[in-house]
Amino acid sequence: MYAIYGANIVVGNLKMKKILIVDDDDILRSVLKHTLEQQGYQVTVVASGNQALKSFAKTPPDLIVSDVSMPEMDGFEFCRIVRSQPSGQLIPFIFLSARSDLEDRIQGHSIGADDYLTKPFEVKELIAKIESAIERTRRIHAEIVHLMSQFASSPASNIAATAIRENLESITPDNQNQTASPPAPEPLPLTPAEERVFWEVIQGFTNKQISDRLFISPRTVQTHLSSILNKLDLDNRTQLVRFAFEKGYEKVN
DSSP: OOBOOOOOOOOOSOOSOEEEEEOSOHHHHHHHHHHHHHTTOEEEEESSHHHHHHHHHHSOOSEEEEOSSOSSSOHHHHHHHHHHSGGGSSSOEEEEESOOOHHHHHHHHHTTOSEEEESSOBHHHHHHHHHHHHHHHHHHHHHHHHHHHHHHHSHHHHHHHHHHHHHHHTOOTTSTTOOOOOOOOOOOSSOHHHHHHHHHHHTTOOHHHHHHHHTOOHHHHHHHHHHHHHHTTOOSHHHHHHHHHHHTOOOOO
16 A cells, blocks of 8 residues: 655754654654654654544644544644644644645645645655655754844844833833833735735734634735835745834834
8 A cells, every 4th residue: 555665865963853643554654763763763652533642732842743534633633733732833844645646635735734745656756755754844944043143233222222211210200101102113015905815924823723813714825925025125934023123123012
């Protein structure tokens, strides 16, 4: 049932990344566990979505590979629950399923999966997808750390801290009810619909989450996001978050 080829692949710089395998097929679990451990991964295998949630809560993995059709809780529901938790939003998630219909693949991606591989499959391809997903997550984390360190050491952050301190020290009995407001950022050159998507994106929500929150389709979210990036002369979501942070755009609840 499984096309297993090219298992002896050298994967560099793994640092014992943890992978959670979720599948109700005993033989497949054993094959994947053995093969991935040979590549230097630390592998946990479980047989259902419920068991996977318990394992996830105990030790969050660096990547998840999950079947779709399983007893108790299917892979789609498991993925939804993982993606609903802050600790699970950036974990790479790959579906490995015998359900190969287009609608199943679309549903898998729409609920938050990073990839969808159909059975029978080649282990070589699965390992390549795992390595690619882990490297992509590493770059995202590195960019986040870079942005935070940039802001922490920037003159703007020092100036802001000094201004806040001076404003607090200058309060007297005559002006205790007066507060100094920072200058408002320039109005966004966006339509009202685009502006709603803008605020959602800079708060870190995915297209699917924005779709649910604003009651629009993920395709519409992506259309608005593309228009926003074009109007602000930006290339991607990371640059958009940096733009909002540096320009002082902050959602007021």
